[in-house]
Amino acid sequence: MGARLIDGLALSRQSRQDIATRAAALTASGTRPGLAVILVGEDPASAVYVRNKVRACEELGLHSVFDKCPETLSQADLLARIDALNRDPSIHGILVQMPLPRHIDPHTVIAAISPDKDVDGYSVQSAGDLVCGLPGFRPCTPYGCMKLIESTGQPIAGKHAVVIGRSNTVGKPMALLLLQANATVTVCHSGTPDLGVHTRQADIVVVATGRRNTLTGDRVRPGAIVIDVGINRDDDGKLCGDVDFASVQQVAGWITPVPGGVGPMTITMLLENTLQSAQRHAAR
Ligand SMILES: NC(=O)C1=CN([C@@H]2O[C@H](COP(=O)(O)OP(=O)(O)OC[C@H]3O[C@@H](n4cnc5c(N)ncnc54)[C@H](OP(=O)(O)O)[C@@H]3O)[C@@H](O)[C@H]2O)C=CC1
Numbered sequence: 001m002g003a004r005l006i007d008g009l010a011l012s013r014q015s016r017q018d019i020a021t022r023a024a025a026l027t028a029s030g031t032r033p034g035l036a037v038i039l040v041g042e043d044p045a046s047a048v049y050v051r052n053k054v055r056a057c058e059e060l061g062l063h064s065v066f067d068k069c070p071e072t073l074s075q076a077d078l079l080a081r082i083d084a085l086n087r088d089p090s091i092h093g094i095l096v097q098m099p100l101p102r103h104i105d106p107h108t109v110i111a112a113i114s115p116d117k118d119v120d121g122y123s124v125q126s127a128g129d130l131v132c133g134l135p136g137f138r139p140c141t142p143y144g145c146m147k148l149i150e151s152t153g154q155p156i157a158g159k160h161a162v163v164i165g166r167s168n169t170v171g172k173p174m175a176l177l178l179l180q181a182n183a184t185v186t187v188c189h190s191g192t193p194d195l196g197v198h199t200r201q202a203d204i205v206v207v208a209t210g211r212r213n214t215l216t217g218d219r220v221r222p223g224a225i226v227i228d229v230g231i232n233r234d235d236d237g238k239l240c241g242d243v244d245f246a247s248v249q250q251v252a253g254w255i256t257p258v259p260g261g262v263g264p265m266t267i268t269m270l271l272e273n274t275l276q277s278a279q280r281h282a283a284r
């Protein structure tokens, strides 16, 4: 018996319908939620993701602005564009697509985004809100992973969750969200000598390393929930995650596919954060 598939596309479709309904109500009351997406440079993968984000806004009736800038854009010019969007009352969310060209410092750029428009949840303010358990923007990818885990109907409280990866945008906030849901959380990284020692104990494993085959079936506890954040290409150029799907699905209880798992939910949570931002704006 194989693992049950956690269908990120189906969950996205459902959640986006709900977001569209709430967005339409807010628009009718005079505030149309608006998202601005800034892309610097020509990275083809980034261009695909950014287009998906803008298209999702259009499908849900959100206002969107797509600012495509040349690779040579100076940091000062980028900061000026962000400043203009900070002041633009039709914009409730600002996303600067990562990674940025090397001559631009991502921390400076993130700090320039008004904290009340930080729908990526990347700012120090949003990170602090999450650590302290205060309301605020949750980073879209881990937020989406929580929705995927919840969709299994299995309780999270009291479970042992293992997160592989500790980036500021995925691994660390993922661990904090699971902790907030009362899981017992272990965080592994490239300095962890033996991943299997930890993952074989885990009821929930979230893998976010950017390395194919980080998790194999022999390192999974039977019945576990496995969430695959990775976006990689295999030798044939096909999209694949960080999890060896073929071996893990034979052992796990639930598993997310790549594509069709975490990716669509990341975009859905961006739309959710943009709507929440517009709702807060309207309430002020
Ligand atoms: N589907 C989606 O919506 C999204 C997908 N992604 C994808 O998720 C993956 C991770 O992204 P991101 O967090 O930004 O990546 P980073 O490169 O910033 O972080 C990777 C993390 O994994 C750890 N790591 C790397 N190799 C190993 C290993 N062999 N064993 C254990 N830990 C390891 C690193 O450890 P250390 O800290 O020690 O270096 C680091 O903490 C990528 O494939 C990315 O493309 C990212 C964002 C959204």
Ligand SMILES: Nc1nc(=O)c2c([nH]1)NC[C@@H]1CN(c3ccc(C(=O)N[C@@H](CCC(=O)O)C(=O)O)cc3)C=[N+]21
Residues within 6 Å of the ligand: 048, 049, 052, 095, 096, 097, 098, 099, 120, 140, 141, 231, 239, 258, 259, 260, 261, 262, 263, 264, 266, 267
């Ligand atoms: N400021 C910023 N915010 C981000 O949220 C952000 C970012 N920068 N930089 C890059 C990562 C990556 N990321 C993805 C989003 C959607 C899919 C996605 O939709 N994936 C589809 C497949 C898409 C395809 O076909 O390539 C899927 O998994 O089914 C993937 C990856 C957001 N990121």
